Amino acid sequence: MEGRPRDEDSLVERARQGDVSAYEELVHRYQGIAFRTAYVVAGGAADAEDAAQEAFVKAYRALGRFRRGAPFRPWLLQIVANEARNRRRSAGRRAGLELRLAAEVPSGGAAPSPEASLVVGERREELLAALEQLREEERLVIACRFFLDLSEEETAAALGVRKGTVKSRQSRALERLREQMEQTRG
Amino acid sequence: MVELERDLRELGPALSFPPTPDLAPGVRQRLAAARPRRAFPLRRALVLGVAVLVVAAGAVLAVPQARTAVLEWLGLRGVTIERVETAPAATTDLQDAALQLGEPVTLGEARRRARYPVAIPEALGEPDAVYFHPRAPGGEVSFVYRDEEGRVEALVSQFRAGLDDDFIYKSANPETKVEPVSVDGARAWWLEGAPHEVLYVDESGEPIFEETRLAANTLLWERGEATLRLEGDFTKEEALRIAESVR
Numbered sequence: 001m002e003g004r005p006r007d008e009d010s011l012v013e014r015a016r017q018g019d020v021s022a023y024e025e026l027v028h029r030y031q032g033i034a035f036r037t038a039y040v041v042a043g044g045a046a047d048a049e050d051a052a053q054e055a056f057v058k059a060y061r062a063l064g065r066f067r068r069g070a071p072f073r074p075w076l077l078q079i080v081a082n083e084a085r086n087r088r089r090s091a092g093r094r095a096g097l098e099l100r101l102a103a104e105v106p107s108g109g110a111a112p113s114p115e116a117s118l119v120v121g122e123r124r125e126e127l128l129a130a131l132e133q134l135r136e137e138e139r140l141v142i143a144c145r146f147f148l149d150l151s152e153e154e155t156a157a158a159l160g161v162r163k164g165t166v167k168s169r170q171s172r173a174l175e176r177l178r179e180q181m182e183q184t185r186g
Numbered sequence: 187m188v189e190l191e192r193d194l195r196e197l198g199p200a201l202s203f204p205p206t207p208d209l210a211p212g213v214r215q216r217l218a219a220a221r222p223r224r225a226f227p228l229r230r231a232l233v234l235g236v237a238v239l240v241v242a243a244g245a246v247l248a249v250p251q252a253r254t255a256v257l258e259w260l261g262l263r264g265v266t267i268e269r270v271e272t273a274p275a276a277t278t279d280l281q282d283a284a285l286q287l288g289e290p291v292t293l294g295e296a297r298r299r300a301r302y303p304v305a306i307p308e309a310l311g312e313p314d315a316v317y318f319h320p321r322a323p324g325g326e327v328s329f330v331y332r333d334e335e336g337r338v339e340a341l342v343s344q345f346r347a348g349l350d351d352d353f354i355y356k357s358a359n360p361e362t363k364v365e366p367v368s369v370d371g372a373r374a375w376w377l378e379g380a381p382h383e384v385l386y387v388d389e390s391g392e393p394i395f396e397e398t399r400l401a402a403n404t405l406l407w408e409r410g411e412a413t414l415r416l417e418g419d420f421t422k423e424e425a426l427r428i429a430e431s432v433r
Contacts, residue, residue: 020217027210035206045204056213100202124197146191147198178190 005029012072016063027056030073033148034080037158040143041084051083058083077150078157085160101128130180138173141166287328287343288319296327302346302411309431310340324411331418340418340428346411367405367422369429374407376422405429 014022034055038048059066059079066075101124131139137159144155145166156163296316297304301324313329320326324346331340365376405416405425409432416425 020214023217024210024214027213031209032206035209036203039203048204049207049209053209053212053216056209057216060213060217101200123193124200127193127197142194146194147201149198174190177194181190 008072009069012063012066013068015060016066023060026072030076031056033073033150034076036148037077037144037150038080038084040140040148041081041158042088044088047087048084051087052080055080055083074151074154074157077154078160081158081160101125126181126184127177130177130184133180134173134176138169138176141169142173142177145170287317287330288321288326289317291316291318300325300327300344300346302344305344305409305412305414305432307342307416307428307432309428310342313342340416340420342414342416344409344412344414346413365422367407367426369405369407369409369426369432372408374405374426374429376425377404377406378422 008026011022011026015026031052034052035048038051038055039045042048042051055076059076062079066072101121131142134142140159141155144150144158145152150158152163152166155166159166161169291299293304293306293313293316296318299318304327307329310329310331314332315330317328317330318325319328326343326345328344329340329342330338331342333339365378367374367376403418403420403422403425405420405422405428407414407429414429414432416428418425420428
């Protein structure tokens with residue numbers, strides 16, 4: 001996980017004193033991860049936007065309770081995830097996250113041969129299908145850890161569980177995915 | 187497994203997430219609309235005598251059913267939930283002083299000072315001690331009930347929680363069972379099975395951890411303007427019976 005920007009504490013402190021422009025800087029900095037986390041938890045873009053915006057407003061009002069010097073992102077993501085869960089619940093959505101591959105699959109480094117892309121593409125489809133078979137709570141842990149690249153601590157905050165639970169769910173989920181993939185391949 | 191983790195990591199960027207909308211304008215607008223409340227939200231809350239209770243939370247939110255229940259709790263007036271990383275263990279046998287319930291008062295005095303009608307759970311009989319603390323909305327009135335050996339057996343606390351500004355954070359640690367119930371038709375919550383923690387917020391807005399509450403089952407319910415909390419080693423049925431005996 002990348003380190004915390006050094007000016008974060010001072011931005012938070014200024015926002016705490018009522019400096020809205022400092023807070024906007026924090027919004028710009030974290031809206032991407034906030035929105036995607038909300039999307040993963042709520043399962044829909046409109047709800048995610050709504051949840052993330054509401055979370056930023058609530059977080060601002062709750063800054064007085066924010067422990068000075070603590071990292072802002074996990075704290076924010078916890079509020080975001082709460083809002084997102086709330087929306088998913090009121091929308092009566094059972095299955096949350098729907099994962100789809102982007103049309104244009106980005107490739108790292110040199111362009112792979114068409115055959116290689118096909119293999120990669122198939123493997124990804126298989127992996128997605130296997131993910132669909134996971135229990136929601138396991139899929140969420142995988143999404144937070146691998147797709148959003150959240151730390152264990154942040155995942156715990158986002159999902160409202162303890163770090164130990166994140167660890168155990170993650171290893172269970174990986175185990176199931178592995179089994180699933182092996183079955184698919186016969 | 188390593189290969190699988192690598193594949194998952196590579197899958198992330200290939201997934202189609204909806205583009206992130208710019209949230210700042212909306213946030214700014216909402217904050218501007220609430221300007222008069224912004225400067226010192228907590229200080230203002232304290233002027234109103236608002237208490238902030240936090241009870242540690244955890245994996246209970248992980249179980250979908252419990253999570254739904256916990257979130258429904260948000261609908262309980264004045265009560266919201268905040269998750270806390272860890273819930274330190276609470277002690278069980280406590281003396282009144284350690285409970286930090288405020289100053290000892292007579293029932294009559296508690297009734298005069300509280301800015302809501304003080305409820306008495308008749309099923310518990312006469313309280314062994316009555317305390318008043320101004321930290322909570324409308325003042326917090328607590329009744330202490332002791333067993334023969336003088337240990338605190340039950341604690342009933344009440345305070346007014348009706349304004350939007352009232353923040354009561356209560357959550358449960360991973361072993362806690364949270365169940366929605368009702369008391370005389372009003373919404374109520376039953377927390378069972380593990381110690382809870384309570385936090386108040388001091389004048390500078392910093393939370394003060396209160397390790398001194400009874401670490402027993404808890405029933406939380408609304409009654410008129412007030413929110414009541416019963417803590418003690420009761421079964422759910424006993425707690426509900428006590429709650430319904432409130433006059």
